[in-house]
Amino acid sequence: xxxxxxxxxxxxxxxxxxxxxxxxxxxxxxxxxxxxxxxxxxxxxxxxxxxxxxxxxxxxxxxxxxxxxxxxxxxxxxxxxxxxxxxxxxxxxxxxxxxxxxxxxxxxxxxxxxxxxxxxxxxxxxxxxxxxxxxxxxxxxxxxxxxxxxxxxxxxxxxxxxxxxxxxxxxxxxxxxxxxxxxxxxxxxxxxxxxxxxxxxxxxxxxxxxxxxxxxxxxxxxx
Ligand code: CA
Numbered sequence: 001x002x003x004x005x006x007x008x009x010x011x012x013x014x015x016x017x018x019x020x021x022x023x024x025x026x027x028x029x030x031x032x033x034x035x036x037x038x039x040x041x042x043x044x045x046x047x048x049x050x051x052x053x054x055x056x057x058x059x060x061x062x063x064x065x066x067x068x069x070x071x072x073x074x075x076x077x078x079x080x081x082x083x084x085x086x087x088x089x090x091x092x093x094x095x096x097x098x099x100x101x102x103x104x105x106x107x108x109x110x111x112x113x114x115x116x117x118x119x120x121x122x123x124x125x126x127x128x129x130x131x132x133x134x135x136x137x138x139x140x141x142x143x144x145x146x147x148x149x150x151x152x153x154x155x156x157x158x159x160x161x162x163x164x165x166x167x168x169x170x171x172x173x174x175x176x177x178x179x180x181x182x183x184x185x186x187x188x189x190x191x192x193x194x195x196x197x198x199x200x201x202x203x204x205x206x207x208x209x210x211x212x213x214x215x216x217x218x219x220x221x222x223x
Pocket of ligand 1 (some may be wrong): 053
């Protein structure tokens with residue numbers, strides 16, 4: 001799951017990014033409304049956390065731009081109490097939820113999880129293929145009755161592969177969805193993570209799940 005944070009208070013955006021990353025999200029940050037709107041349109045995020053009071057464009061303006069472009073991803077607006085913009089105006093502009101600053105991280109994460117569940121069935125918190133089970137809420141992976149311990153990145157990679165099972169995913173797609181914008185597209189980081197993930201889930205006595213499609217990428221399938 002990839003989140004865009006648009007927030008001009010650098011200290012806050014840093015803390016949010018760090019905390020969300022420990023919750024297994026991939027996070028990009030924009031520090032003004034104009035860059036935020038541009039990134040929201042160019043990339044494929046799963047959710048936006050959008051501050052209302054921003055340089056160049058307000059959160060509400062960014063929200064309208066994103067909706068006018070036909071993007072339906074959930075948007076949470078961060079607002080301050082003293083502001084004149086009302087909750088109704090924010091919701092009318094296309095926001096799905098809003099939080100008054102200061103807020104606790106626990107509250108933000110609860111809202112994010114609620115919004116991410118909304119459009120799809122709750123059952124999608126658990127993904128399975130063959131006898132592999134990935135639970136996004138508990139952040140656990142099992143193959144058969146064996147617990148598998150993955151690093152944060154391996155977990156996010158596996159989650160992305162599972163969400164797109166039987167679909168060939170190019171390096172560029174994996175880079176876009178599992179790494180943040182600062183990742184080096186020319187490094188062998190994807191290959192090395194695929195390799196380590198394979199070692200952990202494609203056990204010798206089990207059906208091979210991660211397939212390499214020569215010249216195209218990878219796919220998770222049960223053949
Ligand atoms: Ca602000």
